[in-house]
Amino acid sequence: MKKLATAMGALAFMATSAMADGPVVLNAVGTWSSLTNFQKHEEPFFNQRLNEASGGEIVGKIQSQSGLGLKGFEIMRLVKNGVFDFAFGLPGYVAAENAIFEGADLSSLTQDIETQRKVSDAYFDTLHDAFAEIYNAKLLMLYPFPSQTLWCNGEVNGIADLDGKKIRVYSTTLGDFVEGVGGTSVTVAFSEVIPALEKGVVDCAITGTMSAYTAKWNQVATHAYTLRVGWGLAFGAMNMEKWNSLSADQQALLQTEIAALTDAMWAETATEDDVAISCITGGACEVGEAGSMVLVEPSAEDLAARDKIATDVVLARWAERCGADCAANWNETVGPILGLTAAAK
Numbered sequence: 001m002k003k004l005a006t007a008m009g010a011l012a013f014m015a016t017s018a019m020a021d022g023p024v025v026l027n028a029v030g031t032w033s034s035l036t037n038f039q040k041h042e043e044p045f046f047n048q049r050l051n052e053a054s055g056g057e058i059v060g061k062i063q064s065q066s067g068l069g070l071k072g073f074e075i076m077r078l079v080k081n082g083v084f085d086f087a088f089g090l091p092g093y094v095a096a097e098n099a100i101f102e103g104a105d106l107s108s109l110t111q112d113i114e115t116q117r118k119v120s121d122a123y124f125d126t127l128h129d130a131f132a133e134i135y136n137a138k139l140l141m142l143y144p145f146p147s148q149t150l151w152c153n154g155e156v157n158g159i160a161d162l163d164g165k166k167i168r169v170y171s172t173t174l175g176d177f178v179e180g181v182g183g184t185s186v187t188v189a190f191s192e193v194i195p196a197l198e199k200g201v202v203d204c205a206i207t208g209t210m211s212a213y214t215a216k217w218n219q220v221a222t223h224a225y226t227l228r229v230g231w232g233l234a235f236g237a238m239n240m241e242k243w244n245s246l247s248a249d250q251q252a253l254l255q256t257e258i259a260a261l262t263d264a265m266w267a268e269t270a271t272e273d274d275v276a277i278s279c280i281t282g283g284a285c286e287v288g289e290a291g292s293m294v295l296v297e298p299s300a301e302d303l304a305a306r307d308k309i310a311t312d313v314v315l316a317r318w319a320e321r322c323g324a325d326c327a328a329n330w331n332e333t334v335g336p337i338l339g340l341t342a343a344a345k
Contacts, residue, residue, distance in 0.1 A: 012323055023059045024246065028086040029075055031065035031234065034214055036272060037145060041265050042088050045257070053257050057251060065089070076237065080135045085242040089279065090234050091127070092171030099172075099321035100130045103330050104142065105233035106318055107177035108310050111303070113270050116231050122333045127235070137237040140258050143265040145208045145232030146272040148174070150225040151217050151293075152204035153197045159302040160225060168193055168205035173314060177229050178206075180313030181305075194220050200243060208232050209276035218280050218291030226277060227298040227306065281345070311340060320344035 030042040037179055045059030057264040065075065072093030079087045091101040104123040110116045110149045122143045132140040163182035169175045175185035188196045188205070196202045197289065205217070206229060210217070214220040236258065246254065279285035298306070319327035319342040 002312045009152070023054075023056055024250065026058065026060045026085045026238075026242070028060060028062040029068060029070065029084045030062050031055050031080070031090075032066045032211075034066065035145070035211060036268060037088075037143070037234070037236075037265060038064050039147040040268065042262045045261050046086075048255065049261075050254075054084075054250070054253055058254070059220050060086075062078065064145070070255075076135045076137065076239075079137055079239050080172070082239055082241065084239070086236065086238045088234055088236050090171075090232060092173070094135070095172060097134050098130060099318060099323075100126065102171070102173050103127075103320060103322070104333065105173070105231050106310075107171075107173040107314050109314065109340065110231065111228045111268070113147070113231070113273075115337065116233070116338050117266055117333050120144075120233060122337055123330075126329055126333060131237050131271050132240065135237070136240045138240055138243045139235060139237045140255065141262045142234040142268045143234050143236070143262055145234060146210045146269055146276060147226075148206050148208055148230035148232050149228060150204050150206055151197075151212050151221040152223045153221045154203055154223065154227060155222045156225050157202065157296055158225075158260065158299055159305050162204070162225075165203040166201070168196065168202045170206070171230075173318060174206055174230060174240045177309060177319045180309035190215070190218070193217065194235040205298060206230070210272045211281070213276040213280045213288075216291075218293045222292045222293060223296055224277065224281055225296045225298070226303060247255055247290070288318075315340060315342045318342060 022316040026046065028046050030038045043062055046062035050058045050060040059117070063073070072090060073096060075087045075089045076193060078084050091105060095101040104120050104127060110119055124139070124142060127142070128139040131137045150162070150167070152165070159181055163170055163184045166186050167178045167183045168188040169178055169185045170187065178185040186202050188202060192216070194206045194217065197205060197217070220255065234344050243251065277295065281286060281291050281295050282292045327344070330342045
């Protein structure tokens with residue numbers, strides 16, 4: 001009887017231990033449920049892929065920022081406080097804490113996605129350290145949304161036509177660009193852009209190509225001006241305590257899987273610009289109904305004007321916000337890729 005009791009006690013202990021050593025659960029918040037990055041990448045990665053890749057050892061649960069009704073600036077604060085273990089978000093939403101977060105996606109500096117990835121890779125370590133210091137979080141990935149361009153309710157044939165326009169922005173660096181072209185930057189929530197365009201609160205609005213198409217901005221905007229003024233670069237970051245609680249093998253697995261996720265998201269975004277622009281301007285459209293906006297591509301003169309604004313306004317203002325050491329670091333990491341120098345004026 002004594003042996004039986006001992007065996008039963010051992011089985012009970014093993015069962016309790018098994019429960020205590022159950023799967024690691026990662027509670028995450030994603031970006032916007034209506035967009036490709038969440039639908040095809042963020043949500044499947046957390047709700048399916050992690051479980052499969054780890055053999056059930058790591059289980060993810062994710063909800064979108066839009067579904068939770070969260071504002072962008074709230075997300076990393078919630079990660080820092082341990083409300084979420086992991087978050088996807090935009091550096092522009094955390095730049096209020098420190099201008100260093102803007103450095104990999106300064107407005108209008110890169111016009112193609114290949115260059116933008118080089119910039120992101122070069123600046124990764126800088127952002128990694130900033131996330132650790134300011135948010136007690138481990139930066140694990142940087143990835144882009146489709147390029148950010150201008151959608152106007154009225155005729156715009158080039159950069160000179162933006163002078164005097166009221167233009168919706170969502171970050172300080174986009175505001176610098178708008179003011180550099182002679183416009184007035186206006187902060188308007190994404191959900192309020194269509195009525196703002198209809199009522200003349202803004203003349204143009206900045207967002208990503210696919211975001212504009214899926215939100216049906218073509219119902220009110222008439223001209224799609226495809227000067228790239230940003231990339232909506234996004235991050236994936238994890239609460240440091242949660243990261244440190246993982247075993248070395250779990251950390252290695254997570255980094256391997258996130259590296260594959262990152263590559264997939266860059267590849268997907270590289271195709272979305274052409275699809276969205278074609279759809280919104282009446283071209284071939286396999287993802288929905290075509291719009292009828294006028295496509296306006298930047299001229300050589302537009303790009304030359306952009307170069308001057310990028311250096312004299314966007315970079316100069318950012319260098320002043322971020323400080324001498326911050327600008328010097330950017331000049332060592334990103335500057336050689338773009339052939340530009342950040343210096344306050």
